[in-house]
Amino acid sequence: MRVASSVADMQYAIQQSEQALSTALQQVSTSKRVNQLSDDPVASANMVRSLADSANVDRYTSNANTVLAKLQTADSALSSVVTSLNQAITLGTSGANSTMTDANRQAIATQVQGILTSVIAQANTSYQGTYVFAGSDSGTVPFTADTTNADGYVYNGNSAVNQVQVGDSISLATNVPGNQVFTAGANVIGSLANLVTALQSGTLTDIGVATTAVSTALNYVSQQRVPLGNAVSQLNSQETYLSQEKVTLTTQQTDLVGIDLATAATNLSEAETTHSAVLAAAAKVLPETLLDYLR
Amino acid sequence: MSLSTTLNIAVQSLLANTGALQVTNNNIANANTAGYSRQTVILQEAAPATNGLGSGVVLEGYQSIRSEVLQRQIEQQTQEQSSADAQVTNLKQIQTVFTTSTVDIGTQMSALFTSISSLSTSPASSSLRQSVLTSGQNLVTAFHAASSSLTTQQAGLNTQVTQDVSEINALTEQIAALNPQLAALKRSGQDGGTLQDQQDQLVLSLSKLTNVSVSQTENGETITTGNGTALVVSGESFALKTTSGSDGMQHLVDQAGTDITASISGGDLGGTIQVRDQVIPGLLNQLDTLASQFASAMNAAQAEGFDENGAVGGDLFTVPATVTGSAADISMATTDVTAIAASSDGSAGSNGNLTNLSAVQTTKLPGGATPTDAYANLVYQMGSLTATATADSTATAASLEQLNDQRSSLSGVSIDEESVNLLRYQQAYEAAARVVTTINSLFDVTMSMGTNAAS
Numbered sequence: 001m002r003v004a005s006s007v008a009d010m011q012y013a014i015q016q017s018e019q020a021l022s023t024a025l026q027q028v029s030t031s032k033r034v035n036q037l038s039d040d041p042v043a044s045a046n047m048v049r050s051l052a053d054s055a056n057v058d059r060y061t062s063n064a065n066t067v068l069a070k071l072q073t074a075d076s077a078l079s080s081v082v083t084s085l086n087q088a089i090t091l092g093t094s095g096a097n098s099t100m101t102d103a104n105r106q107a108i109a110t111q112v113q114g115i116l117t118s119v120i121a122q123a124n125t126s127y128q129g130t131y132v133f134a135g136s137d138s139g140t141v142p143f144t145a146d147t148t149n150a151d152g153y154v155y156n157g158n159s160a161v162n163q164v165q166v167g168d169s170i171s172l173a174t175n176v177p178g179n180q181v182f183t184a185g186a187n188v189i190g191s192l193a194n195l196v197t198a199l200q201s202g203t204l205t206d207i208g209v210a211t212t213a214v215s216t217a218l219n220y221v222s223q224q225r226v227p228l229g230n231a232v233s234q235l236n237s238q239e240t241y242l243s244q245e246k247v248t249l250t251t252q253q254t255d256l257v258g259i260d261l262a263t264a265a266t267n268l269s270e271a272e273t274t275h276s277a278v279l280a281a282a283a284k285v286l287p288e289t290l291l292d293y294l295r
Numbered sequence: 296m297s298l299s300t301t302l303n304i305a306v307q308s309l310l311a312n313t314g315a316l317q318v319t320n321n322n323i324a325n326a327n328t329a330g331y332s333r334q335t336v337i338l339q340e341a342a343p344a345t346n347g348l349g350s351g352v353v354l355e356g357y358q359s360i361r362s363e364v365l366q367r368q369i370e371q372q373t374q375e376q377s378s379a380d381a382q383v384t385n386l387k388q389i390q391t392v393f394t395t396s397t398v399d400i401g402t403q404m405s406a407l408f409t410s411i412s413s414l415s416t417s418p419a420s421s422s423l424r425q426s427v428l429t430s431g432q433n434l435v436t437a438f439h440a441a442s443s444s445l446t447t448q449q450a451g452l453n454t455q456v457t458q459d460v461s462e463i464n465a466l467t468e469q470i471a472a473l474n475p476q477l478a479a480l481k482r483s484g485q486d487g488g489t490l491q492d493q494q495d496q497l498v499l500s501l502s503k504l505t506n507v508s509v510s511q512t513e514n515g516e517t518i519t520t521g522n523g524t525a526l527v528v529s530g531e532s533f534a535l536k537t538t539s540g541s542d543g544m545q546h547l548v549d550q551a552g553t554d555i556t557a558s559i560s561g562g563d564l565g566g567t568i569q570v571r572d573q574v575i576p577g578l579l580n581q582l583d584t585l586a587s588q589f590a591s592a593m594n595a596a597q598a599e600g601f602d603e604n605g606a607v608g609g610d611l612f613t614v615p616a617t618v619t620g621s622a623a624d625i626s627m628a629t630t631d632v633t634a635i636a637a638s639s640d641g642s643a644g645s646n647g648n649l650t651n652l653s654a655v656q657t658t659k660l661p662g663g664a665t666p667t668d669a670y671a672n673l674v675y676q677m678g679s680l681t682a683t684a685t686a687d688s689t690a691t692a693a694s695l696e697q698l699n700d701q702r703s704s705l706s707g708v709s710i711d712e713e714s715v716n717l718l719r720y721q722q723a724y725e726a727a728a729r730v731v732t733t734i735n736s737l738f739d740v741t742m743s744m745g746t747n748a749a750s
Contacts, residue, residue: 004333004707005326012696037390038685041678044394048401048671052656055405059412066416130419130644138644139419160639162646164415165653174416290711294718 010282017275024271028264034257043256050256054249056168061242064166067174068235074132074176075228077125078221081188084115084122085218088192091115092211095199102202109199116192120153123182123189133178136160142178143189151190155179166238172231176224186213186220298741300344302734304351308727311338314354315720322708323717330496332361332706334488359488361706366495367509369702370502372695374561377503379688381455381566385448386574386681392444393677400441401670403434404589408656411649414637418646419603424632431611435625438586442622445579449544452571456545457537459504459564463526464534466501467518470494471532474515478529481513501526506561522558524549544571574680578673579622585669587621588660590614594628596655600636600648608636608648 026035037044094100095108123133123143130138134157146154157178163171182188191213198206315336325331337355344350393399407430414423473494477487487494494516501507506521514529525533533550540546546556556572559565590612597608610628614621628634639647659665664672 002704002709004703004709004712008696008699008703036387036681037394037674037678038387038681039678041675041682044678045671045675047395048674049667051395052401052405052667055402055409056656059409063412063416066413070416128417130417134644135642136418136638136640136645136647137642158640158642160642160645160647162415162418162644163650164646165412165650168657171650290714294714 006285010278010286013278014275014282017271017278021268021271021275024264024268027259028261028268031259031261031264032257033259040257047253047256050249050253054246054253057242057246057249060166061239061246063164064235064239064242067164067166067172068232068239070127070132070174071228071232071235073125073127075225075232077122077132078181078225078228080122081119081221082218082225084119085188085192085214085221088112088115088195088214089211089218092195092199092207092214096204096207096211098204105199105202105207109196112192112196112199116189116196119182119188119192123178131157131178132175133157133181135175135177135179136162138175143182151183151187151193153189153193155183166235167242170234170238172234173227176228181221181224186217188217188221191217298734298737300350302731304341305727305730305734307341307351307353308730309724311336311352311354312720312724312727316717316724318357319713319716319720323710323713326708326710326713330492330499331708332359332492333708334359356485357488358486359491359706361491361495362702363511365698365702365705366499369695369698370499370507370509372691372698373499373502374504374506374565376688376691376695377563378506378561378566378569379684379691381563382570382574382684383681383688385452385567385570386677386684389445389448389575389578390677390681392441393674398433398437398440400434400437400585401667401674403430403437404656404666404670406430407434408653411652414635415646415649415653418637418649419644421632424603424635424637427635428627428630428632432627435612435627438582438622438625441582442579442586445575445582446623449571449575452567452575453545455567456547456564456571459562459567460535460537460545460547463501463504463564464532466497466504467526467532467534470497470501470516470518471527471530473497474527475530478513478515502562504562505559505564520555520558521560522555524555578677580618581669581673581676583618583621583623584662585622585660585666585673586625587614587618588662588669589655589666590621590625592655592658592660592666593652596648596651597636599639599651601638601641601645602636603633603638603643605638605641605643609634611635 027033034040034043034047091108091112095105100108120143124141125132131140131142132138134140134142137157137160140156142157143153143155145152148154155178159177159179161173161177162175164174165171183190191210195207195210195214198210315338318334318336322333325333334357337358339353339355340349341351341353395401407427410423410426410430414420414427417423473490477490477494480487480490498507498509498516498518501518507518507526508521510517512529516527517525517529518527519525524535526535527533535555536548537545538548540554540556546554547559549555556568559568591614593612594610597611600608602608611634613626613628615624636652637647637649638645639651656667657665660669662669
């Protein structure tokens with residue numbers, strides 16, 4: 001083939017190797033293989049999905065933290081209630097003793113009344129300004145004194161349970177409605193109120209019955225704590241899972257658009273070598289003409 | 296044979312070699328001229344004398360070395376490359392809008408769902424409610440940015456169409472003007488030479504703008520667009536016109552007033568029209584569909600619950616009734632933090648309906664994909680379109696490079712070759728001049744013959 005001039009070929013070769021060098025340089029400086037969508041459209045689209053998954057993992061983690069704190073507040077309130085009920089049972093048992101004087105029973109009744117007040121205070125526990133045991137009606141004080149009610153207190157909340165998502169398919173209850181814990185089933189508030197009344201009346205059998213009712217209520221509250229404890233441990237394991245998932249997703253994202261430094265550096269030095277070879281060749285070939293030898 | 300005949304041969308030789316030196320000189324002068332085809336001198340033996348002895352050399356003429364087939368292939372590749380380049384340039388600008396950043400639609404959509412999810416942990420918190428509204432507004436802004444970047448690009452391309460058309464018209468006029476001159480040269484059996492080079496360069500420039508087909512007639516080159524609309528016929532050129540269409544875009548019409556916009560392909564004009572009329576409307580439509588369906592899904596989820604005041608949830612987003620323009624016109628329907636329908640039972644602390652709002656993220660829209668997937672598809676398409684155009688551009692650049700190599704191999708000027716020719720013709724000239732000197736001295740001898748005898 002007749003070769004008229006190698007200038008155009010050289011220009012093309014230099015452009016190509018410069019392009020390769022610039023790509024390699026960009027990959028090293030950004031540690032990314034995909035710097036614009038067209039570098040790898042499939043990876044770019046998967047990146048969108050992966051980032052959405054990451055955002056979800058982040059919000060599940062943050063939700064789990066919030067729910068955990070809330071559930072722990074509820075659990076510690078119920079733990080205090082259990083302690084209070086145990087005290088009430090001890091007091092009730094001693095009040096049922098026939099050797100006890102009426103005056104002493106009145107004193108015990110006052111103590112049990114005090115226990116009832118502290119149980120109500122626990123039932124009105126709030127977390128960050130919202131009442132823990134008010135159902136979904138979290139802005140309302142759950143239990144207030146009401147003489148028209150047999151128990152002496154009325155429940156102002158509702159029986160709704162709020163669920164919070166802490167995983168793609170895991171939702172957890174963030175609250176136990178106050179009426180379920182304190183007035184339904186073995187009525188905690190009612191049984192304490194009855195014990196006070198029985199102690200005041202001094203009828204031994206009534207005191208005995210009322211005390212038994214309080215122990216039933218104690219068992220009931222303990223049972224209510226079980227799901228809370230379960231939820232707390234579920235949250236802890238979910239948090240561990242989420243942190244692993246976050247690592248998996250981050251790795252996935254690096255695989256999708258990233259490039260490891262060793263590969264990038266190798267690519268760069270390869271591109272550099274090619275580029276300097278092309279330039280050296282151009283420098284040798286281009287200035288040569290027959291005229292150099294015709295002197 | 297007489298001395299004067301020999302002298303004639305020497306003079307012819309001097310003339311022929313001077314002509315050859317001129318050609319060499321012209322080749323060297325145009326070594327770097329774009330589109331120049333090297334010329335050669337045609338030397339021929341002069342008609343022989345009666346005794347069979349040759350009678351010198353005749354300079355027949357000059358010839359340009361070129362291949363019309365190769366030229367047509369180069370034009371073909373040039374229009375493909377210009378088309379791909381026009382697409383690459385524009386698509387690369389558009390794709391930045393869809394590239395993952397802190398403000399792209401995908402990220403803002405995730406942020407909205409994150410704020411909704413956070414609200415579920417404390418549905419009555421007004422700061423968390425405010426954050427849902429802020430995220431919603433950010434998503435609206437992201438939709439606006441994407442949509443406006445597409446329409447701005449489209450408007451720029453529309454201007455480009457008008458510019459390309461006026462360039463095409465200027466070129467066809469120049470090509471037509473050359474046709475009669477070239478036809479006259481050809482009829483007299485002469486080589487088109489410089490004029491043909493000029494015309495080839497003009498047709499190549501035209502190929503950068505649009506796909507044309509070229510055919511040779513005895514009246515010069517006839518040039519038509521890809522679909523057969525005549526641009527140049529013998530000495531006459533036919534200008535393309537642009538008129539504003541009902542879609543607000545510039546449409547191309549031929550002499551007869553027929554709209555030929557859709558049939559234009561190749562070249563900068565073809566690539567520009569492709570992006571303006573196919574790619575951008577396609578992307579805009581998907582973006583509008585996503586905005587419209589997403590807004591409807593969120594509004595439907597709102598309506599299933601109750602706001603903080605216990606009323607049935609109202610719209611969160613406002614979109615136009617038609618899908619077209621949804622991405623550009625989507626807006627927040629409310630700035631009231633109590634309007635978020637978190638509650639499923641009417642009480643302010645309930646978060647039951649936030650599940651419905653969150654579920655929009657994982658529920659398929661009427662389009663058949665979840666919002667995230669729909670956006671991911673858009674991102675894929677954007678990247679894929681750009682990648683395909685880039686690959687096209689690279690491939691045609693490589694084949695164009697090869698064709699240009701071939702052309703250069705045939706028609707290009709080699710300085711080395713011309714240097715050798717220079718020496719060759721110089722030597723021949725010197726030799727012919729020596730013949731003249733020799734004949735001259737022979738004349739002297741002949742002249743002085745009588746003088747010597749007399750003395």
